[in-house]
Amino acid sequence: MKLRKGKTKSILDASIDSALLAVEIYNKPRTTFRSEGFITMMIMAWTRLFHAHFNSTIGDKYYYKKKGTNRYDVVDGERKAWELATCIRKYGELPSSVEKNLEFFIKLRNKIEHRHIEKREVDTLIFGECQSLLFNYESQLINFFGGEYSINEALVYSLQFSQIRTNNQEKANKSALSSDLAEIVSFVEKYRNKLDDATYNSQEYSIKLIQIPKISNTNRADAAVEFVRWDSLSAEDRKAYEKLNVIIKDKTVKVEAANVGRLKSSEVVKRVNDALKKKAITQNLHVALYKLFKIRPKNGAEDPFDTNAEFCLYDEPHNDYVYQDAWVSFLVHFFQVSQLEPADLRLKERNGEVLNVEDYKM
Structure with a gap:
């Protein structure tokens, strides 16, 4: 109308x-x-x-x-x-x-x-x-x-x-x-x-495109870009598409579940101490640090996914948290430049203080 x-x-x-x-x-x-x-x-x-x-x-x-x-x-x-x-x-x-x-x-x-x-x-x-x-x-x-x-x-x-x-x-x-x-x-x-x-x-939620250069056109008047409707494809073409889709499919939950490159808190502690060549951090101090910098919520929080994704991610299948290499690098730098002693850090955490990540980044 x-x-x-x-x-x-x-x-x-x-x-x-x-x-x-x-x-x-x-x-x-x-x-x-x-x-x-x-x-x-x-x-x-x-x-x-x-x-x-x-x-x-x-x-x-x-x-x-x-x-x-x-x-x-x-x-x-x-x-x-x-x-x-x-x-x-x-x-x-x-x-x-x-x-x-x-x-x-x-x-x-x-x-x-x-x-x-x-x-x-x-x-x-x-x-x-x-x-x-x-x-x-x-x-x-x-x-x-x-x-x-x-x-x-x-x-x-x-x-x-x-x-x-x-x-x-x-x-x-x-x-x-x-x-x-x-x-x-x-x-x-x-x-x-x-x-x-x-x-x-679904295509209504998110269009997934595979961009593959066309080597040649049978007809030189053809458009350089073609959009093909799924329901117009033959059964053979659909199978070929599904194979490509398996190769490129990137839904994050499947990647994160494998925890590739993610660290447990004990590994964070070990790597920081190895890098500094001394026992600068313990498991208890690590807890105080992630609270001070607010990179993850407390255990039992309403939204466990509310993390600083640069440093920490929630592992839903195991109901715990894993840490990024960037968190190790950050902590090493923090201990190198900060004048704060472990006792100072624990006191600040007990008093509910918060430290700004940006103040201690390299």
């Missing part, structure tokens, strides 16, 4: 403009706040899309009311419109995987709102979810208002500068994670790990 001029059309136009601006921000080569900008504009696009739908179906009634009254909640003289999470709940007809994708970005937006993340690792990490967020938006746009509002012709596959990275480059990037970025990566891993396999593997 083609909308005439009016409030619904104005809201819908603003929604589409927000989505297109999100794509423009994401695809600009010099953008340093790519993820933040894309997520912010797409949340706005989705919210306005729902508002346009509600305006055309139930009228101008998508606003919060004061508790226990029929009066609208007013902020700065304007009625407070439903936020995206409320819109999703009020609509109540989105597929579960689409809801999970939106929930992921609502929570992630809140995480990054007060952080400035310049590194591109987050962009790479959440590319699949970003692509699904965009695809789902257009599908819902067409569902609400018809194919006339399809915007796919305005979008182009973005060009890539860098070649496939080596293992050493990946390790260097991971070791350079800031504390803010490590927290974001930890959140993404936790969220994904809580999803059931059906949701995680």
Whole structure:
């Protein structure tokens, strides 16, 4: 249906403009706040899309009311419109995987709102979810208002500068994670790990792409990039895809379960003492240190996953914690530069003090 001029059309136009601006921000080569900008504009696009739908179906009634009254909640003289999470709940007809994708970005937006993340690792990490967020938006746009509002012709596959990275480059990037970025990566891993396999593997939650250069085209007029629908593949092609999928599948829970390269607390103590060539740390002092630097929650905490992922990770199958090599390096440096004695550290821990990791980093 083609909308005439009016409030619904104005809201819908603003929604589409927000989505297109999100794509423009994401695809600009010099953008340093790519993820933040894309997520912010797409949340706005989705919210306005729902508002346009509600305006055309139930009228101008998508606003919060004061508790226990029929009066609208007013902020700065304007009625407070439903936020995206409320819109999703009020609509109540989105597929579960689409809801999970939106929930992921609502929570992630809140995480990054007060952080400035310049590194591109987050962009790479959440590319699949970003692509699904965009695809789902257009599908819902067409569902609400018809194919006339399809915007796919305005979008182009973005060009890539860098070649496939080596293992050493990946390790260097991971070791350079800031504390803010490590927290974001930890959140993404936790969220994904809580999803059931059906949701995680769905295209509505996250688009998984295998980028393989095409050696040649039979027809020179063919497009350089082709997107193939799963349901259009032959049984033989599906089997071939599944083999590739097993090779590249990277759901974090399967990697973390193996605890490759992770250390128990006793190994941390041994490595620190070996590096310093003296008994600088004991198991008890190690407990005081992880509490002082708040790299992990206390035993029995409500959210055991709330760790500083740069230094420590929660091992769910064994219900304990494992530590990263970076934690050993940090502690060695800390004892080399700090004037604090073990007795001082224990006293600070007993008094509930907290030490800032950034003050003691190399």
